[in-house]
Each structure stands twice: as C-alpha cells, then as structure tokens.
Amino acid sequence: MSQQILILDFGSQYTQLIARRVRELNVYCEIHPFNKIPTLTPDIKGVILSGSPCSVRDAGSPDIDMSLFEGKVPVLGVCYGAQLIAHKTGGNVLPSTIREYGRAKLSTVDHHNALLKEISLDTQVWMSHGDTIASVPDSFEIIASTPSVKVAAYRVKGTDTYGIQFHPEVTHTLQGKELLRNFVVHICGCAQDWTSDQFVEATVADLQKKLGNDRVVMALSGGVDSTVAAILVHKAIGKNLHCIFVDNGLLRKGEFEQVLDSYKHMGLNIKGVDAKEKFYTALAGLTDPEAKRKAIGKTFIDVFDEESHALTDVKWLGQGTIYPDIIESVSVKGPSVTIKSHHNVGGLPAKMKLKIVEPLNTLFKDEVRLVGKTLGIDPTILGRHPFPGPGLGIRILGDITADKVRILQEVDSVFIGGLREHGLYDKVWQAGAMLLPVQSVGVMGDERTYERVVSLRAVTSTDGMTADWAHLPYEFLATVSSDIINKVKGVNRVVYDISSKPPATIEWE
Ligand code: XMP
Numbered sequence: 001m002s003q004q005i006l007i008l009d010f011g012s013q014y015t016q017l018i019a020r021r022v023r024e025l026n027v028y029c030e031i032h033p034f035n036k037i038p039t040l041t042p043d044i045k046g047v048i049l050s051g052s053p054c055s056v057r058d059a060g061s062p063d064i065d066m067s068l069f070e071g072k073v074p075v076l077g078v079c080y081g082a083q084l085i086a087h088k089t090g091g092n093v094l095p096s097t098i099r100e101y102g103r104a105k106l107s108t109v110d111h112h113n114a115l116l117k118e119i120s121l122d123t124q125v126w127m128s129h130g131d132t133i134a135s136v137p138d139s140f141e142i143i144a145s146t147p148s149v150k151v152a153a154y155r156v157k158g159t160d161t162y163g164i165q166f167h168p169e170v171t172h173t174l175q176g177k178e179l180l181r182n183f184v185v186h187i188c189g190c191a192q193d194w195t196s197d198q199f200v201e202a203t204v205a206d207l208q209k210k211l212g213n214d215r216v217v218m219a220l221s222g223g224v225d226s227t228v229a230a231i232l233v234h235k236a237i238g239k240n241l242h243c244i245f246v247d248n249g250l251l252r253k254g255e256f257e258q259v260l261d262s263y264k265h266m267g268l269n270i271k272g273v274d275a276k277e278k279f280y281t282a283l284a285g286l287t288d289p290e291a292k293r294k295a296i297g298k299t300f301i302d303v304f305d306e307e308s309h310a311l312t313d314v315k316w317l318g319q320g321t322i323y324p325d326i327i328e329s330v331s332v333k334g335p336s337v338t339i340k341s342h343h344n345v346g347g348l349p350a351k352m353k354l355k356i357v358e359p360l361n362t363l364f365k366d367e368v369r370l371v372g373k374t375l376g377i378d379p380t381i382l383g384r385h386p387f388p389g390p391g392l393g394i395r396i397l398g399d400i401t402a403d404k405v406r407i408l409q410e411v412d413s414v415f416i417g418g419l420r421e422h423g424l425y426d427k428v429w430q431a432g433a434m435l436l437p438v439q440s441v442g443v444m445g446d447e448r449t450y451e452r453v454v455s456l457r458a459v460t461s462t463d464g465m466t467a468d469w470a471h472l473p474y475e476f477l478a479t480v481s482s483d484i485i486n487k488v489k490g491v492n493r494v495v496y497d498i499s500s501k502p503p504a505t506i507e508w509e
Helices: 015-024 080-088 176-187 196-211 224-240 255-265 276-283 289-309 323-330 348-352 365-374 402-421 474-487
Strands: 004-009 029-033 044-049 075-078 092-095 101-105 124-128 131-135 140-145 153-156 161-164 215-220 241-247 270-274 314-318 355-357 430-444 447-460 491-496
Touching: 004 015, 015 029, 015 176, 044 080, 044 176, 075 080, 080 092, 080 131, 080 153, 080 161, 161 176, 196 224, 196 355, 196 365, 215 224, 215 289, 224 241, 224 314, 224 365, 241 255, 241 289, 255 270, 270 289, 276 289, 402 430, 402 447, 402 474, 430 491, 447 474, 474 491
Parallel strands: 004 029, 004 044, 044 075, 075 161, 215 241, 215 314, 241 270, 314 355, 447 491
Antiparallel strands: 092 131, 101 124, 140 153, 153 161, 430 447
C-alpha cells in the first residue's frame, strides 16, 4: 500500500468503526494493538489512538511511547487516546463529575483549526467516557468545548497532534466523517485513492509475485469470502489454482449443483466431490452439537486431504479469511470466543505442510462484496446470506439422518424461496429453518397426524455478533407456514423464532 493510517487499539468497542470510517474515505488503514506498534514506515501518514474501557489513572492501564511517532506524523487521540496524550504531557485527567455519555453539542469551535474546518457550531457529538480532561498544559490549545466538557478537542500548539474526547466514528456524531476527513486528508495528506479497483490491481500483482508458478489449493464453500478470494487468486495464477467443493450432504437443496455450475462459469478449475455418505456415516448417532461439529470438521479434513493428495506439487492453501477474524485474534482483549474457524480447514496446513495465502485478510465484509462486484461476480452470490460451515448439521437438532436432511432441505427451500419472492431476502441478514426433535399432533383431512415441528429463523444484524429477530410480515409468515405444511411431507407444525441474540444465538445448536 502506498499510503496508510495506523490505528492503535486500546481496546475500545469502537476501534473497528474508526477503521471503517477511514476506509470509507478511500484511505487504507490498519489496526494494531497498542502493545505491538509496527515500525514507522514512509507509507504511514498518520496515527489514530483509539478509545479504551480503561482509565489512564489506573496503574497498569495501556500506555505507549509517543516518541515513536509524535512530531514525525500527525496524531489524533480519540477519547482515551486524547486523555492519554494529555495525561502524559502534564494535563489533568479526572473522573467525570457529571454524566458524559450520549449526545452533546459543541458550544465553541475554533474554525481556524484544520481539524475543525467546516464543523458547525452546535453540531451533535457522541460522548462516552468515565474520565474527563479537566485541564491541559499551556502547550495545548483548546479548540472545541461543549457546555459541560471544556476540553472537547485540543491541539498541541505548533504541532499536528490533536485530541478529541468525543467519538467521530459513531453515526451519532453528525459531522464525524468530516472531522476524520479533515485529519486524514487535509492534515495527514492522504490521497483518497484506495478503491476496490486499485485493491484488485495491487492484490493480483502481489499474488503473482508471491505465488510465481506454484500451485494453490482452495476449498470453496459457495460463500462470498471464499468465492471472492478464489477469483482473485485465479486472476493471478489461472489454472495453477485448484479448487475443491465438497458436498457434505448438509447443504441447501440443489446448492451443490448450482454453486458448482456457477464456479465453472467463472472459469475456476474446480472439482466437486460428493462425500455425502462419508459425512452421514461419521455423524450416525451423534446428538451433541459440538460432537457433530467435530465430526463434520474432521471428515471435511479427511476428504480435502485425500482430494488434494491427488494433486501433485501443491505448495499453498488459499483461504477466504477476512479482516475482522484477524483483528479479533490479535486484539488487545485476546482472541475472542466468538471467532469462527474458516471453512473447517483448521489443522490442514500443518498436516499438509502448506503455506497459507489469504488475499482478503485486510478487508471488511462489505469491502469484500465491493471487490467481488469489481471482479464481476454474480450479485446473487455476493448477496448470499451467511451459511454455517456445518450447514444443516447444526439445524437438525439431535441426530442426523439423510431423511431428516431431505425434510429440512425442502422446508428451507420453501422459506428462502418465499423470502426472495416477497422481496424480503435482502432485508434480513440471515435466515433458515430448524428441524426440532419433537413431534406434534395435527389433523389433515379426516386423519390425525403425528409429525415434525420446524422453527423458522430470520434475523437482522450487521456482523452476526448480535442480532434481532426479523419482524417479517404476518401475511408472509402465514403463506410460508401453509406452503410448508402443504408441500413438505412429514411436517405438520411451523413456529417462528422471536428470540434475539444475546441471550439466544442465531443457530439453535
Ligand atoms: P450463532 O449461532 O453463534 O451464529 O449466533 C453466528 C453466526 O455464525 C454462524 N455459525 C457458524 N459458522 N461454523 C461456521 O462456519 C460454525 O460452527 C458455526 N456456528 C454458527 C451462524 O450461521 C451465524 O452466521
């Protein structure tokens, strides 16, 4: 990358949002934990210090050596970052005496200051801090205040070091984007030339250099990330990329054939492997969700290992890992418990002695979609809902049989088809059906039935970490329910899941 902003993470829940906002300005940036600061290279045009749940007054709170970059590149401290700079320079940071959480309005703004150019007086900002900067040393100038926060923003006189106590990255700070643009573009001098076209061009060139004539193997899942990653690698090395798509018997109805077909259309060198029976055998009798996940993961590795052994001279394993997974695993909070293993190929590289190539590991999910669009990938693939690696295996509660898979595939197909037909598919983040391990009494014609119950689940979310149940129209639910009961033999009751996450999860297992 020719230019970038370095974001130092002190553990704030908003750090990723700062990165999102900077990238929305078409400027590349990276998040690094405060205790692993990379060496300052000429491409780093500025540094942003994030917020933190900690207090600078506490012993052992996150600290950094400012001399690494202060005076060399512009610095913007946000909330804790601003308090830290002030605290280290002789300012006074104290517990807030009044509540400083939520909306506030700037009551003074120094419009001559480059950071606040065109920021309106009275503009709304978002505060979220337990401490406040009570006083700053003489070497600082206060450039904005609110009625209750005197030091809402400051500049260290004669330098390009700034601090703001509010959060420009959250949408409640109405001119937050303008403020970040002032910093990144006007103060740091970034060119705003980081676009998905430029990303594709630079990444393909990098991949060609890195991979040369080596062969790469990739497991594809039909999902957005692995598809976009594969197309990038394919653009770089063509037929030297070998893709494998495994039918684990737990995919959606018709998905294996459709996805394989679209991969072939995209020119990928892909082999479809029907391993349904192997998976059903490995799953036979297992009821515990984690045991099922393990069995699916292990079987996948066995199948993939066997298939890739048929290929000679493969040196690399390509993966669709994206940036949030990387940040989570190196964040100051330590690896998150919510992190998901990708494509269930964990353990493979060591076993097969492969090097890893992950062309999307600097991108957020929506950036992956933009890159996919630039690459000309079909919008229906790019807009697909997330689907878990273990597939229907964790949507059939209890043990798995081919017959249960067939029932659930039919139900899911009616539900998802209905969402598409009624223009609701793109309005929800993820949807699917769960086959419950209970039977209930019903009546069909003159006959008493005793059949299965399915639960439909549709959620709205931005990242899957938290989610709300989607408020689908009653009329739609009524239509889908009767369609399912009429069309899918073996089901006589449909319920709709109205639990949010937390405390529930999206999947039932
Ligand atoms: P939960 O159920 O944890 O799901 O709220 C959050 C997101 O993760 C997906 N999910 C998985 N994905 N392997 C995966 O690849 C898994 O074992 C797994 N479990 C859940 C889920 O579909 C949702 O998008």
